[in-house]
Amino acid sequence: MMQKTLNTLIIIFLALPLAALLYLSAVKFWVYPDLLRAHFSLEFWSGLGGTYSGLTSSFALSLLMATSISLTATGLGFFFSAFLLLVPGRSTWLALSFFPYLIAPVSFGALLQTYFVRFGLSGSTGGVWIAQLLFVVPYANILLSTFWNRHIRQLYQQAITLGARPLQALSGIILPLAKPWLGLSLLQCFLISWYEYGITRLIGIGKVQTLTVGVMHYLNEANPHVAALAAILLVSPVVLLGAISYIVVGKLSLQV
Template identity: 40%
Template sequence: MKPKSKHIFLVFLTILIFFPFIFLVLLSMAPEWRFPNILPQYFGPDNWQTILRSETGLLHSFLISLLISLSVGIVSTLFGFLISRSLYYHPQRKWLNLFTYFPYILAPVVFGACLSFFFLKMGIFGNITGVIIAQFLIAFPYALIFFSSFWNKKIKSYEDLVATLGGNQWQKYSRVLFPLAKSMLLICFFQTFLISWFEYGLTSIIGVGKVQTLTIKVFLFIKEANYYYGAISSCLLIFPPVLLLYINKKYVFKNRV
């Protein structure tokens, strides 16, 4: 391929990739966009000001989604790292690792329906606590699978060295294991955060419409054919992943190079 043709192809590919995001921003800033107009007659923050001041609860849904995703991401990453170590040293670790794939055999809606009876008995059906626990049951096995590649004979030798030098459990984790797994911990947090952030099926079943996360709001606006408000909620929905992607690229992969 000639350099000029390659450059044109790359420009076209870049426009094609970013077009959906640009279209969402344009749609969110257009009070109306009627056929056959190629572009709306007005661009402005009117839709944003209206929806943030109204009773649609979009800002509240954003904060709820942030709370749920941060809780699921932090807890899943921490427990996944600690328990994956116990799995590595267990004599039946191959069978135990196999069980971690069980939540992914069922669709999220089916998995949520299976959990709904037990959550109803425990009194956490239809509230934020129940949604966090339900999403944790999806994100935690992923963290176990993710950290299974971290533990090996080399890490075991570091742990033995700390014990030989008289180090305690806190020193082993704080000065050896956590620094060695820093990049993997960040990546796992990003991944589990995104699993929770974009989760819809499980949240709709366990939340019963009472826990309206940002993903739930997007589908509600689309069902109501309110595409302008749907575009605003979609912009809010993609903002944290873009921010995490920037942090991931700047701090995680940059340190690996």
């Protein structure tokens, strides 16, 4: 009973801000001294196809960028962390992976900026993509290093000794065992890229409008209705991914 009440309270606590945002994005006027703004309107939502189409394109850009970065960083992180198991100095490489997170993302962006200007990548979507990737890959490496250990290596060797080619051992043995880690890495890398602001602002120099940058723009404009709409767009894939990963990773962990 106590647990059930606690769960309900947590759900209310998490859902309440979302409900408030949804409400703000679906009302128009506020007449003093009314407590609530009672003029419901879908004007801002329908504006996504017109007046606020910038939000729609920012949403699409962020989705594309976060998805591609998540896939690339997880792929690179998986193989890089596997490689680290085979070479000496693993702990040094792992310690280096923490570097972007020891300094603030903005400082990391500032460090990169000189090179990006030099190579003509500053202010371009490609430049922001590369900068974000440089920030996210070390995270994937750190996370996936927890999967690779002596036992996994022995299982791989056992598969090889039974006649499996490296790709067969990877697809039949290693990848099924790594699924929960890969799922978590995909989700976390997506989130890091999706919410990334500092590096995107610095390398994108305002020309690359991801959704996070867009939300800040509307907040600065003091337009609470559009800012609420942008914030809902910002959290929607995260809520969806969170729910999916909760179900999928939970099931996979039980299987493994």
